[in-house]
Amino acid sequence: MASHLDEKATMRVEVGENATPLMTGTMEDRYDMTRIGKKQELLRNFQFISVLAFTTVILATWETVLYTISYGLVNGGLAGLIWTFIVAAIGMGTVVLSLAEMASMAPTSGGQYHWVSEFAPPSAQKFLSFLTGWLSTLAWQTGIASGSYLTASQIQGLILLNDPSYAFERWHGTLMVIATAIIAISLNIFFARQLPRVEILMLIMHFVGFFAIIIPLWVLAPRTPARTVFTEFQNNGGWPNLGLSVLIGLTGPLYSMIASDCVVHMAEEIRDASRILPLGMVWSMIISAVSGFIMVLTFCFSIGDIDSAVTTPTGQPYIQVFYNATDSHAGTTIMTVAIMTMTLSNTVNNVASASRQLYAFARDRGIPFSSSLSQVKPGWAIPLNAILVCFFVTCILSLINIGSTVAFNAIVSLGTAALFSSYAISISCLLLKRWRGEALRQRRWSLGQWGAPVNIAALAFLSLFYFFSFWPLFTPTEAKTMNWSVAIYGAVVIFAIVYYYTHGKYVYDGPVVLVKRDL
Numbered sequence: 001m002a003s004h005l006d007e008k009a010t011m012r013v014e015v016g017e018n019a020t021p022l023m024t025g026t027m028e029d030r031y032d033m034t035r036i037g038k039k040q041e042l043l044r045n046f047q048f049i050s051v052l053a054f055t056t057v058i059l060a061t062w063e064t065v066l067y068t069i070s071y072g073l074v075n076g077g078l079a080g081l082i083w084t085f086i087v088a089a090i091g092m093g094t095v096v097l098s099l100a101e102m103a104s105m106a107p108t109s110g111g112q113y114h115w116v117s118e119f120a121p122p123s124a125q126k127f128l129s130f131l132t133g134w135l136s137t138l139a140w141q142t143g144i145a146s147g148s149y150l151t152a153s154q155i156q157g158l159i160l161l162n163d164p165s166y167a168f169e170r171w172h173g174t175l176m177v178i179a180t181a182i183i184a185i186s187l188n189i190f191f192a193r194q195l196p197r198v199e200i201l202m203l204i205m206h207f208v209g210f211f212a213i214i215i216p217l218w219v220l221a222p223r224t225p226a227r228t229v230f231t232e233f234q235n236n237g238g239w240p241n242l243g244l245s246v247l248i249g250l251t252g253p254l255y256s257m258i259a260s261d262c263v264v265h266m267a268e269e270i271r272d273a274s275r276i277l278p279l280g281m282v283w284s285m286i287i288s289a290v291s292g293f294i295m296v297l298t299f300c301f302s303i304g305d306i307d308s309a310v311t312t313p314t315g316q317p318y319i320q321v322f323y324n325a326t327d328s329h330a331g332t333t334i335m336t337v338a339i340m341t342m343t344l345s346n347t348v349n350n351v352a353s354a355s356r357q358l359y360a361f362a363r364d365r366g367i368p369f370s371s372s373l374s375q376v377k378p379g380w381a382i383p384l385n386a387i388l389v390c391f392f393v394t395c396i397l398s399l400i401n402i403g404s405t406v407a408f409n410a411i412v413s414l415g416t417a418a419l420f421s422s423y424a425i426s427i428s429c430l431l432l433k434r435w436r437g438e439a440l441r442q443r444r445w446s447l448g449q450w451g452a453p454v455n456i457a458a459l460a461f462l463s464l465f466y467f468f469s470f471w472p473l474f475t476p477t478e479a480k481t482m483n484w485s486v487a488i489y490g491a492v493v494i495f496a497i498v499y500y501y502t503h504g505k506y507v508y509d510g511p512v513v514l515v516k517r518d519l
Helices: 002-009 027-036 048-059 061-067 069-074 077-105 112-119 125-162 170-190 195-220 226-231 242-248 251-255 260-269 273-302 306-310 317-326 329-363 384-403 405-435 448-468 485-507
Strands: none
Touching (some): 027 273, 048 329, 061 195, 061 273, 069 077, 069 251, 069 317, 077 273, 077 448, 112 125, 112 405, 125 329, 125 405, 125 485, 170 329, 170 384, 226 273, 242 448, 251 405, 273 317, 306 317, 384 405, 405 448, 405 485
């Protein structure tokens, strides 16, 4: 141990000419960057409270519960919403614990693909790492479009509430998606150094908004009997049996708790990352699960007329529930704007995570135009080119919405399955090392003897979640109700494999080749 500490004390990490303590971080940070063979190019200005805020805001669990509530109302009913949320929270909890331990072992913006490169068997390291990198890139790029689209949809729903004569046009939504993306991109470029402070402000808004929603609902909304809320399941999707319907309804709760790896991709901007990063991930999951469950309970007890909520012309059941409770356009508007603001905040953080993940993967030459995408603009300390590409991809995806909302929804929804895949591959590699009795990296946050059981539970839950993430909400299905994400997911995986064997394997070695195993 003494020699290990001596190594850290004399450690030098490659940084820019004008390096400051804000850039180099703590001794542990310098050790971690030197061990993985990377140059410190980003500012380490995130600390525990901003890490907690960043993750909590991007999870946006209680907000997401509201605008994905239709999944559970169709498949599972009110009781299904309650119990599937509990299952999803427990399952994603084991996943987050597993990811947090790996983040402590190797706190790097690469995240999953880097961990696979380090932990996978040597014969599979290169290919599995490459595939995981592509899956993660796919998930985070579609995540920006998804967040922007949710913001746009809520704006249109609010307009329709206040002006019933308003006619939905797909190009309206596309323009709103682009406008939302412009705001998110601008904040990431021009307020990058203030982003940790902005995160704290967003976290305050997150909690204020939470109470601004639940208090009016508990005071003003009609009460649904407890027996109905906890015991009456429904199969409104036309599936052969109730159990299958409830499992398909898992999609909503899962969507509200996925993406805990978001802050992993900010690892090289966190001070004392190997300790703060896992703590922030775990505590944000706890906060999000508790607040999300309270919101689910509140909504189920306050929903009133379920049919009016499901068939609302606003397209957003929660907006109709707000209006039924308050009987006020002004009150409903204020409550909805609070959620829209947090959805926009979520998109801002989505851009930050997606751009850092893209930057890291390009740094390891995993994607085309790597030399450009891995550049950090001098004096800016942000991967500007990667951020601009995120904006370009979002704009391209939003244009698809003009031609077909079905195609657009299929593309943005496949991010869930892509993230589940990246989680499963990385956790499997870690579990395999444990199974073989191989030494694991030193870490400052460890699952200890619970490591293997937690990893096994995480993989079991991920298998279930992954399988049902491709199912449509209704049967029988037709072109406009089919979940086409499975086809697009398969196409992207095939493309990544073909690209690997035709080009990638000749330029991509994986981050493991730079790792100094003697440290």
